[in-house]
Amino acid sequence: MAQLTFREAIARGIAQEMRRDPTVVMLGEDVAAAGGVFKGTVGLLDEFGPRRVRDTPISEQAILGAAMGAAMTGLRPIAEIMFSDFFAVCWDIVVNEIAKSRYMTDGQVSFPLVIRSGNGGGLRFGAQHSQSVENWAMMIPGLKVVVPASARDVIGLMAAAVRDPDPVVFLEAKALYPTKMDVPDGEIVDALGVARVLRNGDDATVLALGSMVPRTLAAAERLAGEGISVTVIDVRSLIPLDTATILREVARTGRLFTVEENPRVLGWGAEIAAVVSEEIFYDLDGPIVRITTPHIPLPAADALEDLAIPSVERIATTIAKALSD
Amino acid sequence: MTSTQTAGSTDLARQVAMYRTQVALRAFETRAYDLFLENLVKGTSHLSLGQEAIAAGVAAAMAPDDWTFATYRGHAHTLARGVPMTPVLAELLGRRNGLMRGKGGSMHLTSVTHGVMGSYAVIGSHLPIACGAAWSAQYRGTDQVAVCFFGDGTTNIGAFHEALNFAAIWHLPVVFVCENNLWMEYTRTSEVTAVAHPAADRASAYGLEPILVDGNDADAVYEVARTALARARAGQGPSLIEAETYRHGGHSRADPGTYRPDDEVEAWLARDPLPMYRARLAASGVGEDELAALEAQVADEVEEATREARAGEQPGEDLLFADVWADGGSAWRN
Known part of the structure; x- marks a missing residue:
């Protein structure tokens, strides 16, 4: 048992999956060298190296497009959109490309990818960095949507999301990042779709x-x-x-x-x-x-x-x- | 000089094959247009009539496990990778024997077994996706290259610029091919673009060489594609090719293309890639018999594909709910 903050649980959850599966890779703005603007990915660059943990330019369409193209050709990317409000600048890739392409192609392609994003208010960042957008994601056929509420669930649901063969939007409540709880040691794996x-x-x-x-x-x-x-x-x-x-x-x-x-x-x-x-x-x-x-x-x-x-x-x-x- | 002769005959065989591809694309697109007029092709469709040399030239330079990312004007790029005509035509007709059993339609042709990783109908979106496939090849250490086709209008959308920068900084094995047919839907591209060559003039912004090629000459296209693919395979990163061409018809099914000046259309029709290429092959010693036989064969293929597509069943409700998820279903709740 260890005391973990919600933000520390993110890195532990991702690390658990990256150790298990070499096709799991991670990309996003400031996720590597800086360890994430919310410090959710601290230590991952050190452990897994720059081939698997990659900083990107401020290019949300490129980030999610790259995740999609990689997912359809054998990788399992975890992409970060720093603030979920920014889904608005890459929503085409999420909604028209990632969510629809399996169906449109009669099941020829799969998109085992996770899109992490800091979601919601509590940090006094104002309207463009605080919206809670789970309803945006929920209404799109072809997307799975999970929202952990505890450090333990961050790890278990991250594992479920990474292992799922379909695209998963993984929304991290920014207000919860500093919250702390006891988390069991060892591998934690949950199932999607269980309240x-x-x-x-x-x-x-x-x-x-x-x-x-x-x-x-x-x-x-x-x-x-x-x-x-x-x-x-x-x-x-x-x-x-x-x-x-x-x-x-x-x-x-x-x-x-x-x-x-x-x-x-x-x-x-x-x-x-x-x-x-x-x-x-x-x-x-x-x-x-x-x-x-x-x-x-x-x-x-x-x-x-x-x-x-x-x-x-x-x-x-x-x-x-x-x-x- | 046996080796030279061998190389020469290999080149000639490839050229004949590229001619055959162009003839097939022309015949297919012409038939697709005829079937619109019969109201058998529903929805919309965007033909590559006049632009066949690009699809044929690039495809000939690609390895079998390279990837094609195409646009809504993607019939030609799909067929050029070896996808048979029947499933493509049946898809246009919305039949169960279609390439995606009617679930994608003309604008979303995909055949993963042929390396055709999709046709994307939102301008520019597939450029970042092609980057992702290229990243996957780079990460997994394969020598696959992603080839991404798009039109001149795409060079003015954000995803183009994000993808070019991304591909350049990560040295990705991706070849971007801009088919510049001079018209962005109903608007002359030069009227809405800050530079004369919409792709080539942007290349330097991403540290790339400007590459302009005659898109109506399959040999010229083949050569630049071969060089770009070799660069990508050698780990030297992306290339951006601008191939100048012209669509013989309108932008889409609904568009007769009357906004284009007659003399411009005539000038480009005089540069139709097919007769030019046929004459070149004849001058290189390919017999009239061989060319005529090849053309007849393609004509038969189109007839057969038409028969098979028309005979295809309508898709049913079993397909409506299939394949939203990887488990084959569409359930969103228990």
Whole structure:
């Protein structure tokens, strides 16, 4: 067992896979010599050398295009897009090329690649470096999307993503980089598409993702003090989505809340709300409630950013109020 | 001088083969156009009529395991790598016996077994992808080269510049081939481009030699491609070739190309690569019988491909949900 920060877990997770498989390579801006702007890739250049850990120019289309071309010809690249907001300058490669080409070619080509990206707010960087874009990625047929919420899951889900034969968008909540936890020694490998029940309760099921997971757990703790017991599920993987676990828990508790950092309109909880409404409507005892960042660009000032992103306080009071109505 | 004679006859055999490729591309594209008029080819399609010498010349210089990255104007580059006509034509017709069983269409022809790693229909996007394949060859220590075709209009999009810089700094074994047909869709390229030669004049920005070649002369194209491929294989990095040519028709199916001045079209039709090349072969001693037999053979091939493509079944629902994922399916939830 070792105490690891979320950011240290990234390097450990990547190293675990690079040691195992010589076709795993890594590229991105400042990922090698500098160890990543968020220090998520520290030590990888030293261990694996400049052939496998490569700095690139500020050329997001080239980074992801190169990852795609390498993936279709025998490598398993891990590419970094420094801030997920920057997907906007290379979205064509992600959406039109990587996501569609297997289907268009009748399965002739595969894209075993991982795109890592720092996602979401918490660092007061303003609207162009803070958006939570998991809903962008989720809505594209052909992309898998995972969002770890703990250092342990960074390693396990990274292993699952690297070993998966399909392209995986791996979103790292920037707000979680400094968080620390005990992580077991040895190899950690998870499966994609498995949600995790973190806390059991009977009054409601609360789904959270990424940076919203620790806040939701804290809110659940507060609610427990008020006599409200909720199940908390870390969704972990948006595509594939573990609807079996979600439907089971929502049916059991009769209520569903989602806690989402992405802006409200068409956030990931909207699709889950639709699935729940269509499939287990009569198991619901009350309205589905989504707790999200409002449909606004994220402001820079810490006071404003804190108002925008769901807080422990907002999560707890929204749930308590809805359950008392 | 036996060796010279051997080399000479080898060259001539290759030239005859390149002529055959050009004849096949011309016949195929002409048939594709006829089938549009019959409304059998749905959607859009972009023909290489007039530009055949580039596809034929470059393909002849490539090794079998080299990679082709083509554009939406990619029928010619696909066929030139040896993909049979029937699956390509059937793909245009949206049939189950198509190259991708109808799931890609004219603009996305792909045949990995022939080294055709895809045809990409968003301008410029495949240049970085070709870089990635070249990086893979470099990393794995194979001597494969990625060859990436694109049009003059591509030289004004960001991905072109990102890819050229990337290929140069990583010394990647990739050959970029710009088919400059002078028109960016309906607009004269020179009216929207800061330099006279859209690719060649940009080469120096990436530390590359400017390479201009007559794209209507398959021999000239073959020579520059051979040199560029050898450089790439020797670890000397990328090349950027600009091949000047002209499309005989419009940009796409919907475009009659009437915006082009008649005298310009006539001048380029007079430089049609096929009759020029045929005359060269005849002057080199290739008999009329041989050329006529080759042309007849190609004509038969097109007829057979047309019959087979037309007879192809419509694809069904089994294909609709297939191959989103590597497990063959499309499930996004359990």
